[in-house]
Amino acid sequence: MGKILEINGPLVKLELPETVLGEQVRVGRLGLVGEVIGRDGNTALAQLYEDTAGLRPGEEAHGLGWPLSVELGPGLLGAIFDGVQRPLQAVWEQSGDRMARGVAVPSLPRDKRWRFVPEPSRRAGAMLSGGDILGTVQETESILHRIMVPPLLHGELLELAPEGDYTIEEAIGRMRLVEGKNSGQIEKLQLFHRWPVRTPRPFRQRDHAVAPLITGQRILDTFYPLLKGGKAAIPGPFGAGKTMLQQQIARWCNAEIVIYVGCGERGNELTDVLEFMPELKDPHTGRPLMERTLLVANTSNMPVVAREASVYVGITLAEYFRDQGLDVVMVADSTSRWAEALREVAGRLGQMPVEEGYPAYLGSRLAAFYERAGRVETLSGGHGSVTLIGAVSPPGGDFSEPVTSHTKEIIQTFWALSKELADARHYPSVDWLESFSGYIGSAAKWWAENVDPNWEAARAEALDLLAASEELQRIVNLVGVEALSSEQRWTLEAAGLIKEGLLQQSAIDEIDSFASPEKQYALLAAMLEIFHQGMKLVKLGAPARRLIQMPLMTQARRWKSQHTSEDIAALKVKIAAIPSDFEKMMLEYEQTA
């Protein structure tokens, strides 16, 4: 038992001998929770996850004996947790509209019974290790929750419970450990276990990422793909549509689990997700999206230290589902707020600031965090992945600031959002010149095998066209469009067609909101076909002005919102008819030629 010596904002100096760094503490009469971040003799320095107003020197404090950990087991999906995994729905029912301090509500419901089905091949006497599957719980209709031996345990299975309904605390088996200092000890197995959030969960080895994450967003999937198990960043100034894009990814991506961490963001955005997700259907399974989604929320008005913890809570939950052999996407919105929380604590500790007040370890912390993404071979021999997408909120939209520039060096896919595009209401405002993807090679293989062998070439051609149009636009801005040759005008027009008919995608249009890879490729091919046909005519001497006035140019811009992903056939009919639109003119100019 210790006591409070000093209170300075979220930092509290304690007299607490024999504590270890990282240990959880409960402090004061209210029982506020925090974490030890420093020790000096008999005194310890703790950062608290809750507001410290009202704490007094002399009040008691005690260590809990474990580091910040999360509970992992059935009951996670569809839930919303705060930055230290308190279930907000249950907290609301217990303590009302406002976040009360010192509440102790278990993360997973204790009274709910789950149908546990033991793995048929498991027999008493078998030797099991961490990660081995003991059985399953059908948690939601679309997600089969696999119950695993907690990592690091190794021993002989003494007993496994028969099929039946169990709470997460009831024993579903017993195991005699054979390794380590606890050798010989008998361990109770439950539907859940705990894991410390700052320690990455173990796996056998890293795998190559092979399949792209399909988000249904054309500019992302077709132009700057991300692989399952990859790392991406979405930097963008405010108002560039960062939140919308992330929500689109959370809604439509073909991952099995989506973890959305609202780190220092708006309360209403989480409410939006909470109200909207249950109404939406997963395009891949047809089940409500909420069944595969899990939210971690530390809104901008909630305590700053819990904000720092929230991304670790999120990534640990992601790793837990990965270990079950699932593909998980974690969206962290926003890593800048996490970095700022780091900065705030560092400032109070009096650590030497480097760039813009951030501590020197910002880069290494960010890198270590992103390294927890990846596709792995799990302890039980399966394959799972964690795809990490971090939003970055650069102050003033300046990408050279520390968080953006460090992140840029770490990630492989960079979806740069542009304020100019957003101001013109070109959404998603992903800048096609600033963005990049390091996964083109692997993605090309997948597209070639699953959609069309010509994907890589078509993508490259479209990007070339966009880059060329940027040059041409600069000329137009100086001397007007009349100065361009017909070929150049047609190039400019075709780039415009690609921007409006392909890159622009409306999140609020029911049909346009999601595009399957087939639809994406069909549209891409269609835009290029129009460009080619037109270019042929221009080369024969047709003026670009005539081509631009073709009704097809307006019609093609509407195709994206006229055909759903299931209705590709009708779209393909229109695409096949493109040459006929040019036929008459083609005859005319071929004759004169």
Next chain:
Amino acid sequence: MKNIEFRTATSAQGGLIVMGGVPGVAAGSRVQLRDHAGRLRSGLVIRAADDAVLVEVFEGTDELDLERTWVRFLDEPFKLPVSRDILGRIFNGAGLPRDGRPPIISADRRDVNGEPLNPAARAYPREFIQTGISAIDGMNSLTRGQKLPIFSGGGLPHNRVAAQIVRQAKLLGEEASEFVVVFAAFGASHADARFFEESFEESGVLNKVVMFLNLADEPVIERLLTPRAALTAAEYLAFDLDYHVLVVMTDMTAYAEALREVAVLRGDVPARKGYPGYLYSDLAEIYERAGRIKNRRGSITMIPVLSMPSDDITHPIPDLTGYITEGQIVLGRELANQNVYPPVTVLPSLSRLMKDGVGKNFTREDHPHVASQLFASYAKALEVRGLAAIIGAEELSDADRRYLEFANAFERKFIGQGEDEDRSVYETLNLAWDLLSMLPGDALIRVSEEELAKYHKGVASI
């Protein structure tokens, strides 16, 4: 402890004093100081330890004689007494009356810092608020429970715009406004405060307004309390008394500057432009108090006004604000110089909650598409205008010349309107179609073909 006066101040510097030998003082507790002349000052414990307590003094530490300073620890945070009687009253930043009437007596006293709302308890803002201003209703509409700041600059008519919103705001279909208004001014000039007071009085809403004023020549540290006191009153009106509350706060820049001033005194590590690293969290504590709560009738809709230093939208104050609020209405000097009122620069303006508050069931089915089309066409028109400035309007193609005309008409007729002109959202949408009809139908791809057929009055193509 509340009744003991300590005379153990060991040092004082720039607004902070250190008290020795006062064990067991609560962090965040309110403090009352009595100086040698018997004048009372108030303060706040910002760091508490048994051997030394650091106190921030709101009125400053000038002329304090440490040996003759008596300090009382009130053992509670800053609280605001609330009751129905606050309507129609004027308070200072610390919640004391400044209208010469007696203080509010109430057993119900609330901590001005509030407590963060559980995200699971929030209800999503969906109801469209008609402000009667086309640039807002048509393209950046406000919903109940939203926080939508006005980004402005020195000399721009942000106060007039804010006052017009307060006068005209109503829910669709309701004749009279049913809002009560909480108005907070910090660092505002006496003239600005008087302008609002008179504007409320003229429109006859004064008895539905609560004002919290901390003017430019009043203590800076009190500025940090002013928005908190105002929002405490707003929360009481909204969530205890079921009112729909419109909170207008001006000027957030003065607030942030006060925060910086105090942070420097405390010795906090500066981040950007000398502002403390916690500016974002601190602003969020204020802005996030807007919203709606499940199972409660009332709501808090917030319109903070801030002036962008040197019109720079990337300055930390507008920048961090934009990351927290649900959009922004940007006023621009260029339009103001052309006598367009309200000078709303629509392209950088945005309402994030618009998508869920307009369209079928809320305003009219074509609203989202019309808004999107106006943005796109106006953006295109500005490009053309830029081109015309270089090559001359005569060199433009016919199509481009139409865009040029569209831009001019759009700015004069759609954005520009009278200060007392209260347009319904239908008038706004019809006006939008009148303007879009200046452009050929096939240039309007953000609206559907059915909408074109129904509303477009111009030629289909040129």
